[in-house]
Amino acid sequence: MNEIKIFSPATVANVACGFDVLGFCLDSVGDEMVIRKTDKKGIFITKIEGGFDLPYQAELNVAGVSALALYEAAKPDCGFEIEINKKIKPGSGIGSSAASAVGSVFGMNELLGRPFNKTQLTEFAIKGEALASKCEHADNLAPALFGGFTLVKSISPLEILEIPSPDDLYVTIIHPQIEIKTSEARAILPKEVPLIDAITQWANFGSLIHALHTGDFGLIQRSLNDVIVEPYRSQLIPHYNKVKTEALKAGALGAGISGSGPSIFSLSKGIENAKNVKDAMKKVYSNTEIDFDIHVSKINNKGVKIIY
Amino acid sequence: MNEIKIFSPATVANVACGFDVLGFCLDSVGDEMVIRKTDKKGIFITKIEGGFDLPYQAELNVAGVSALALYEAAKPDCGFEIEINKKIKPGSGIGSSAASAVGSVFGMNELLGRPFNKTQLTEFAIKGEALASKCEHADNLAPALFGGFTLVKSISPLEILEIPSPDDLYVTIIHPQIEIKTSEARAILPKEVPLIDAITQWANFGSLIHALHTGDFGLIQRSLNDVIVEPYRSQLIPHYNKVKTEALKAGALGAGISGSGPSIFSLSKGIENAKNVKDAMKKVYSNTEIDFDIHVSKINNKGVKIIY
Known part of the structure; x- marks a missing residue:
């Protein structure tokens, strides 16, 4: 070959x-x-x-x-x-x-x-x-x-x-076409965080790992909270809170910033929910001047793969 | 009844x-x-x-x-x-x-x-x-x-x-008979912690939850690290570092402060290791003026139970 x-x-x-x-x-x-x-x-x-x-x-x-x-x-x-x-x-x-x-x-x-x-x-x-x-x-x-x-x-x-993660987990991801410099996304983060918030974060993170193992969608939902980074970085993404709120209203288990942004991801149980979430997220940016891409995807359990 | x-x-x-x-x-x-x-x-x-x-x-x-x-x-x-x-x-x-x-x-x-x-x-x-x-x-x-x-x-x-946790997980726990006031154990903790340390802590915590699910003793060992609280509270427990070091040398997967102390726990794979760890921990306090209790126990998967 x-x-x-x-x-x-x-x-x-x-x-x-x-x-x-x-x-x-x-x-x-x-x-x-x-x-x-x-x-x-x-x-x-x-x-x-x-x-x-x-x-x-x-x-x-x-x-x-x-x-x-x-x-x-x-x-x-x-x-x-x-x-x-x-x-x-x-x-x-x-x-x-x-x-x-x-x-x-x-x-x-x-x-x-x-x-x-x-x-x-x-x-x-x-x-x-x-x-x-x-x-x-x-x-x-x-x-x-x-x-x-x-x-x-x-x-x-x-x-x-x-x-591991449950089979029926889908992603909706929207990319508003704005530029966030990685350096800016990093500079906006505090060097120190309240211990009480750090505890909340690892309680949620440990719970999410447990939820992914057990396929507990309710717990995935209750664990997808970021009290450390989102309050800072979300300021860099126009309409972030609105997109997140609408995604949750449309049935998403949770939503957050993808990497350092500006893309916003959400997770849903089943493709129908993920599509409803797509419509809801899309609607928020459609009412603005900001161009965007939006995708629905299954979690890809194989990663990089051979086409031929 | x-x-x-x-x-x-x-x-x-x-x-x-x-x-x-x-x-x-x-x-x-x-x-x-x-x-x-x-x-x-x-x-x-x-x-x-x-x-x-x-x-x-x-x-x-x-x-x-x-x-x-x-x-x-x-x-x-x-x-x-x-x-x-x-x-x-x-x-x-x-x-x-x-x-x-x-x-x-x-x-x-x-x-x-x-x-x-x-x-x-x-x-x-x-x-x-x-x-x-x-x-x-x-x-x-x-x-x-x-x-x-x-x-x-x-x-x-x-x-x-x-x-869940693997069957073969044992605890060795030593209680040096000193008093630590809960108020003091709390006051010694910082209100804020470096973000970089908080990330290490939740990486370890998520890994520990995964390791308990998969029964991966090696990963339990590599995850049992506390970069947030131990550096402060261990100062309140005489000979803490020596006890921990000797426990690890004797085959413990990890060790740490139990609650706010002064007890020190360690986890081991199998009762033989847990007993060797007991001897090692015991030896440290035997060379001091400090009285202690020490126990080896299986993880109790039932919790509180009826005797009659």
């Missing part, structure tokens, strides 16, 4: 009470990438589709940097061309850079006969992700690689836990 | 990363209480054994206050006598007041034909616990009533989750 085409999915990080550690994988939104072995050694980005102004030089490209990390570890007797069909908008808050970083290493690993496991692939992808977000984190990478819900227990050493 | 004798178990609250929300139940340590129906209406504490100076007046006694709370809700056509054989030392940090508060309401509920469920019994017991600890909390009450590991998701409304 000399060429592989893969689907590298969008992901939601943080998931309300799981700030910086929890994430899940989407099914219907993702980048497509072609990875091809070449005789010439090195990593070569040969095509970027999607209309975004992204660099071709491997050292400056997220997919290139993660590819180089794997390449240096594997020292293969070949090189690789990478074509990126970028379908996830950079800056949307649904793991655009993570999808690129994951796609290249997943594809190369397949072409090399899978010398690395998924945790090792995450280690390589972290290098690419760090190029985009200026820090090493894996809360989008882990769900993109492993699928489903993942808990990044620690970065050093890297430990990723796969959390 | 006019009389019942019950065993009301000791409990460990906080469990390292689960500060203020997680607890588990012990098997081999607990109070014994006799509850008896009387024609005369009211709650009457008629015997207190164990050598502790505890009040007989129901309104001033933890078991009496929780009994009164149930009594007022049930409005039965009888009264109750309560005999307390106090085997858990007050102030030991293993839920002495919770055991008393739970014992009376559990026993009365049995004699009345179980009109209340365990969550309702916890509500009554909270009133008794509040007498002892000056605040309403359920992190010892919940494991005493439900058994096993419990997560108190919220106090208002009261929501208690029963977390």
Whole structure:
């Protein structure tokens, strides 16, 4: 096998009470990438589709940097061309850079006969992700690689836990087309938080993990609360509270900021609820000047996958 | 049935990363209480054994206050006598007041034909616990009533989750006979904590809940870390770090402060490890002037129970 085409999915990080550690994988939104072995050694980005102004030089490209990390570890007797069909908008808050970083290493690993496991692939992808977000984190990478819900227990050493989730869990996600700088989303967070709020957060987070294990939708609903980050970051997203309120009224189990925003995710039991939530969220932004994309997706339990 | 004798178990609250929300139940340590129906209406504490100076007046006694709370809700056509054989030392940090508060309401509920469920019994017991600890909390009450590991998701409304745990999990718990005032243990905690530490804590807590569900002892071990409370409260317990270090060296999965101390718990896989840990912990205090009690116990999955 000399060429592989893969689907590298969008992901939601943080998931309300799981700030910086929890994430899940989407099914219907993702980048497509072609990875091809070449005789010439090195990593070569040969095509970027999607209309975004992204660099071709491997050292400056997220997919290139993660590819180089794997390449240096594997020292293969070949090189690789990478074509990126970028379908996830950079800056949307649904793991655009993570999808690129994951796609290249997943594809190369397949072409090399899978010398690395998924945790090792995450280690390589972290290098690419760090190029985009200026820090090493894996809360989008882990769900993109492993699928489903993942808990990044620690970065050093890297430990990723796969959390089961009920079959009938659907996501509605809206991307208002505004720009939030990651630096701004980070600067707005306090360095210290009240202990009493931190306790509420881990009570909710522990409850959410329990609820995902037991498939208890009522408890998922009661656990999807973020008392630490949402009060700050939601200020950066116009109409956030209205979107969330309408999503809940329409039957969502919960809603929150996807990653550092501006996308807003909600979780629902069953596709019908998720569609109703879609209509409700859509309606809020339709009444404004803000353009948006909106998607309904099942939780993707496989993560990144081979198209051919 | 006019009389019942019950065993009301000791409990460990906080469990390292689960500060203020997680607890588990012990098997081999607990109070014994006799509850008896009387024609005369009211709650009457008629015997207190164990050598502790505890009040007989129901309104001033933890078991009496929780009994009164149930009594007022049930409005039965009888009264109750309560005999307390106090085997858990007050102030030991293993839920002495919770055991008393739970014992009376559990026993009365049995004699009345179980009109209340365990969550309702916890509500009554909270009133008794509040007498002892000056605040309403359920992190010892919940494991005493439900058994096993419990997560108190919220106090208002009261929501208690029963977390499964692997069969082969044992506790070693040492009670150095020093006094720590609950007020002092509380005052030593900061009002605010670094966000970065709070994230570490909920990563560990979520991981612990996952590990208990999956029976992953390695992950239980890696999750039993408290970066928020232990650094402060451990200062109040002489030789704490030495006891913990020796417990871990002897094979404990983890160790921490039980409740607000001074007891120190550790968890081990299998009774042999738990016994080795017992020897190691014992040795530390044997070389000091401090008296201590030490126990090995299985996790008690039933909680409070009927003796006859």
